[in-house]
Amino acid sequence: MRSGLFGYLFAMWILILVGSGIVVTILGPISISGFGELNWIIGSSIKAIVAIILVVLWILILSKLKNWIFRKDITS
């Protein structure tokens, strides 16, 4: 049984915890004012965009981690 897989799982878990902190501290407080009834739409859109960026970043970091941990094993 390869210990690298446990390490990869643990790294994913840490990334989830770190991501949680970023989401709560950055995404949570975002609020828009001055656009009337459009406030919540604009605010939600900004939150969605930030969330998507965070997910893309998460996937990129995981890809790098995957290549780093399994570089001997991954041939394709």
Add this chain to the structure above:
Amino acid sequence: MIELILPAIVSCIIAFFVVFVMTPPLIKFLEKRNLTVKDVNKKDVMVARPGGPAIIAGIIASEIVLYAFLQLNEILAIIITTFAAFLIGYIDDRKVMGGWFKPVTLAFAAIPIIVFGVYDSNLAFPLFGTVHIPVLYLALIILMIPITGNTINSIDVLNGVASGFMVIASFSLSICLFIVENYEIAIVSLPLGLVSLAFYRYHKIPSRIFPGDSGALTLGTMYGAIAIVGGVEIIAAVALLPAVINSFLFLSSVKRIEDHRKIKGKPVEHTDDFRLKATDDKTAPITLVRLILAGGSLSEKQVGLAIFKLAIFSGILAIITAFLMRVSL
């Protein structure tokens, strides 16, 4: 809490025994109708498929009993969403559909959760608290059901793995729901583990029946629905990490959404004594099994055990995460 003990016991007994009793006649029925598929990891062995009907029967029977006791809309939403996933899987069992069929249709299966309004748009995170994302959360619901359904489906590659993995993941999730003091949904989640356990009895190596897409999607979708109505989305994702890794590795190597049955390159091949070994095929997707086999050939049972060890490790991380939900920095 005390008043939940009787519904919990009754629903667990029903969940286990409906699947346990119904699966052998289902196997005979499928074999009689020649609804069998080749077990690719064994020589000339045909196995009945799909076991989804027995799984969904156990889930519906136990959850209806729970509804009679608890009268929760959450239970209705879980039943309808899970049954929709079963139908989607059953269609795919009978006719192999395109790669997009399951993700797209499973997104529609999530609608009952929204219609019944059985979700909390405050997304809870460990250590840091919650974030209120009313619009974004709807998108999360639509995304989460296809992801959990397909993730469990993608790990259904060896005898007993999907059902055994679900036993570990769902009981971990139930423990976590108790830790975060969501007792009602914890009780609602218990039948999922019991159904998986009863099915594992026939699915474990050597398999007498495969769950098929109808079985795997049913288990995965119910898991996702419980995570949403229980407000434990992050914890559920952690318990599912080995299966998530499998899907992630597959997608990042194939670089498109495609049904695994349509991929030409084979990630795993057999030795002369039918042990599994990783291939050197550069067109084959990278999968969890392929990585487990990177160190050398293993028997199917050994690979299954390796996946279960990873599932237990993730389950422990999920339980730690549940405790961290009660801590605030």
